[in-house]
Amino acid sequence: MLRVAVLLSGRGSNLQALIDASQGDAFPATIVRVISNVPDAQGLQRAQDAGIDTVVIDHRKFSSRTEFDEALDTALHACDAELVCLAGFMRILTQDFVEGWQDRLINIHPSLLPAFKGLDAQQQALDAGVRIAGCSVHFVRPGMDEGPIVAQAAVPVLQNDDDASLAARILRQEHVIYPLVVRLIAEGRVQVEDEQVVINVGDSSAGILLNPSLADL
């Protein structure tokens, strides 16, 4: 079982998707710890409800990003985390931290990267007038929302969409691809070669590009 830690700052619906997947049959990863920089993050309650160890590391109590990231690093090593999943974790991580977890640190972002990095990705997509939006899971590199892409899911932008409706459509697919990626990594199928992800799908039918039909949205 791959030991997974999840870092979050808020609602934690992606954490919930990971919890639900990990409670299913034969999921090859287990969530050993959830860490939040926000003491009252809803995601902490979800973890506690699932009996998962939680740690609060409040960034406001640290005088620098470096010290905060060192505390994070310590908490991750203390639970023997092998993979770290950022799931709505709203802090920029230092280069040292990111390099220390190279290829063991993944993030989910609500756009088809490399488009629309940063905050309010769904509104950025609406403002740009794109017809297809989506979400991406990628290995983390020091630049914000940069790094080798593991999986993406595409969804249509519909005529009457607003930020909330588009975000909700994308979020449903986030909850599909994040557990999928954790499974693929835990199964040892994911390699980074020359900053590109190579996936050995073997004889599995698990696709890595999801194009949900309208009926599934």
Ligand code: GRF
């Ligand atoms: C998601 O849209 C994720 O892509 C982004 O932050 C949001 C977190 O949502 N990085 P939740 O806390 O998992 O519900």
